[in-house]
Amino acid sequence: MIEVKQVSKQFGGVSAVKDVSFLAPAGQVTGLLGPNGAGKSTTLRMLYGLLVPDTGQVFIDEINVAENTRLAQSRLGVMTDNHGLYARLTAREHIHYFGRLHGMESEQVEARASELITLLGMGPIADRRTHGFSQGERTKVCMAQCLVHSPGNVVLDEPTNGLDVMTTRIVREVVQELRVMGITVLFSSHLMHEVARLCDNIVIVSMGEVVAEGTTEMIKLLAQEDDLEDAFVKLVEQVIPL
Amino acid sequence: MRPFAVVLVKECLDGVRDRRAVLSALIFPVLAPFLVYFLIHTMIELRSQDKDMLVAVQGADNAPHLMAWMAEKGVEFSVATGDPKTLVSNQSEELVLVIPDNFAARIAEAKTSYVELVSDSSRNDSRITVARVRSLVRGYNSELASLRLIVRGVSPEVMSVISIVDSEVASQQEIATSVLSFIPIYIVLAAFISGMGIAVDSTAGERERKTFEALLINPVSRLQIVLGKWVAATLFAVLGMSLTLVLCMLVMSYVQIEELGLRFHVSALQVIAMLLATLPLAFLATSMQMLVGIFAKSFKDAQSYIGFLVLLPMLPGLYTMFNPIKTETWMYAVPMLGQHLLLTDVMGGVAVPVVGYFLSPMAVLLLCFVFSAITARLFKRESIIFS
Numbered sequence: 158m159i160e161v162k163q164v165s166k167q168f169g170g171v172s173a174v175k176d177v178s179f180l181a182p183a184g185q186v187t188g189l190l191g192p193n194g195a196g197k198s199t200t201l202r203m204l205y206g207l208l209v210p211d212t213g214q215v216f217i218d219e220i221n222v223a224e225n226t227r228l229a230q231s232r233l234g235v236m237t238d239n240h241g242l243y244a245r246l247t248a249r250e251h252i253h254y255f256g257r258l259h260g261m262e263s264e265q266v267e268a269r270a271s272e273l274i275t276l277l278g279m280g281p282i283a284d285r286r287t288h289g290f291s292q293g294e295r296t297k298v299c300m301a302q303c304l305v306h307s308p309g310n311v312v313l314d315e316p317t318n319g320l321d322v323m324t325t326r327i328v329r330e331v332v333q334e335l336r337v338m339g340i341t342v343l344f345s346s347h348l349m350h351e352v353a354r355l356c357d358n359i360v361i362v363s364m365g366e367v368v369a370e371g372t373t374e375m376i377k378l379l380a381q382e383d384d385l386e387d388a389f390v391k392l393v394e395q396v397i398p399l
Numbered sequence: 400m401r402p403f404a405v406v407l408v409k410e411c412l413d414g415v416r417d418r419r420a421v422l423s424a425l426i427f428p429v430l431a432p433f434l435v436y437f438l439i440h441t442m443i444e445l446r447s448q449d450k451d452m453l454v455a456v457q458g459a460d461n462a463p464h465l466m467a468w469m470a471e472k473g474v475e476f477s478v479a480t481g482d483p484k485t486l487v488s489n490q491s492e493e494l495v496l497v498i499p500d501n502f503a504a505r506i507a508e509a510k511t512s513y514v515e516l517v518s519d520s521s522r523n524d525s526r527i528t529v530a531r532v533r534s535l536v537r538g539y540n541s542e543l544a545s546l547r548l549i550v551r552g553v554s555p556e557v558m559s560v561i562s563i564v565d566s567e568v569a570s571q572q573e574i575a576t577s578v579l580s581f582i583p584i585y586i587v588l589a590a591f592i593s594g595m596g597i598a599v600d601s602t603a604g605e606r607e608r609k610t611f612e613a614l615l616i617n618p619v620s621r622l623q624i625v626l627g628k629w630v631a632a633t634l635f636a637v638l639g640m641s642l643t644l645v646l647c648m649l650v651m652s653y654v655q656i657e658e659l660g661l662r663f664h665v666s667a668l669q670v671i672a673m674l675l676a677t678l679p680l681a682f683l684a685t686s687m688q689m690l691v692g693i694f695a696k697s698f699k700d701a702q703s704y705i706g707f708l709v710l711l712p713m714l715p716g717l718y719t720m721f722n723p724i725k726t727e728t729w730m731y732a733v734p735m736l737g738q739h740l741l742l743t744d745v746m747g748g749v750a751v752p753v754v755g756y757f758l759s760p761m762a763v764l765l766l767c768f769v770f771s772a773i774t775a776r777l778f779k780r781e782s783i784i785f786s
Contacts, residue, residue: 207781208781227619230617231618235616239609239612240609241608241613242608243610250412255613257400257405258402258405258614258617258618260618286416299613
């Protein structure tokens with residue numbers, strides 16, 4: 158379970174996130190939806206402990222991230238939006254490295270790596286160095302890295318950005334599976350249809366503020382639009398000063 | 400396994416596979432001994448060259464006795480034709496010795512004879528020859544002068560009021576060491592060059608590849624990450640340093656340094672002591688490089704800053720090369736100066752006070768930990784993680 162409570166963050170006098178609160182319950186997929194620059198990544202960075210909020214708190218499984226950062230981080234699996242890899246390590250070595258950093262034993266990591274390689278369909282690339290990997294292949298490695306320690310909470314920052322249909326489907330399947338396993342999934346995106354398809358709950362942010370929260374039906378009702386995309390645009394534009 | 404060790408193992412694996420890092424770790428240690436060999440070989444060559452020197456002379460027939468006297472001292476002559484000044488300025492001759500027609504006549508009259516030495520003092524390569532010809536002519540002059548005095552029944556000692564007798568207190572090994580002072584500089588350089596690849600790749604490289612954020616989300620203390628990276632880079636630096644030292648010493652045992660009138664012998668124990676004395680520098684080099692590396696956004700960016708760092712450890716070496724100083728105990732506590740003193744003393748076979756062996760690594764390691772702690776702090780800075 159991930160709980161964000163009245164979190165704010167400023168960068169050089171500019172408010173990136175203003176008083177954001179939401180809850181991502183266990184066994185559900187929560188979508189953090191917003192246009193580019195809405196404050197999604199900043200919110201997520203405070204959530205996984207790399208940015209310190211100016212005010213407010215974040216709790217992972219009721220652990221205060223600011224007070225007990227490492228314990229909270231050990232409950233989290235994070236896939237950042239930049240998909241950076243070590244060019245000279247193989248896909249399997251990446252999984253191994255992150256598993257070991259989470260304190261897993263060598264045999265434990267080996268077994269888990271094989272499991273993830275099958276799950277994500279990475280067989281043919283598992284023992285290749287990641288130099289020259291396609292965007293889809295990179296995403297798979299990052300996904301495996303993020304899931305290696307079997308975290309109870311998973312944060313995916315724009316996971317389907319720039320992916321082809323096949324890889325997007327794999328990502329979706331994995332997210333579904335995580336939900337079934339009772340894991341908290343927090344998913345950020347700027348793609349309406351992506352979120353509508355996958356998420357149980359949607360949190361819409363714009364200009365660093367939460368403008369709507371609820372199921373797709375509730376969002377449509379709130380905006381008084383039949384189409385979710387229209388509803389999204391309407392809600393987002395409400396807070397943008399003209 | 401501690402997270403520190405996990406990072407260490409990963410960085411070593413990454414480093415060994417990095418051709419750029421491996422090359423920079425190995426090229427210098429392999430190249431330096433060749434340079435040592437080449438330098439000493441050239442010194443020996445220069446020495447043996449002045450045994451048989453070729454001098455261009457104009458008017459040799461005017462002074463057959465002087466020619467014969469110089470030939471006895473190992474000088475060979477060639478005949479210079481044309482304007483001597485042109486010959487020297489267009490570099491076809493190093494120097495030209497011009498003997499005028501009245502040379503013999505003036506000597507016979509017991510008057511001062513003049514010879515003209517045409518040379519170009521802006522040319523480094525001719526300086527030794529010019530100095531040697533000058534001293535030969537002076538030698539001939541004083542020999543003839545003495546004979547003139549004896550003929551007149553005066554002792555030649557009348558002319559020599561004071562004579563200097565050279566007396567050397569430095570041991571042969573110490574003289575050799577001062578001649579070979581470029582070897583410690585090479586070893587220090589090796590420490591800075593060999594670990595640089597990994598030190599930069601694991602800091603600036605991590606930012607460039609955008610892997611930094613994902614790494615820091617792991618539940619591991621920043622200090623452990625920094626220590627792992629630091630020790631990995633240091634291992635490379637130590638490897639490069641040891642290789643340079645051992646290969647240099649190996650080359651020294653092959654080269655005929657006796658030809659320079661020097662004696663140089665270093666035992667295996669001394670090599671080990673030298674290695675131990677300089678080992679802390681490897682830690683210092685990589686900790687400084689990581690600190691600089693973490694400020695840089697890319698490998699290239701980092702390299703342009705780190706170039707200046709290499710100059711730092713060379714300062715004490717260069718300074719003492721031109722301004723010999725008397726070693727005081729506190730000097731061992733000055734990072735880099737301490738290592739330089741230890742290295743030259745051990746190489747020269749001079750006894751080092753035991754406190755020196757402790758003081759110098761302690762001072763350096765303290766500085767290292769300060770640098771690493773600052774680096775670990777920077778690992779928390781938002782502007783560095785996300786840029």
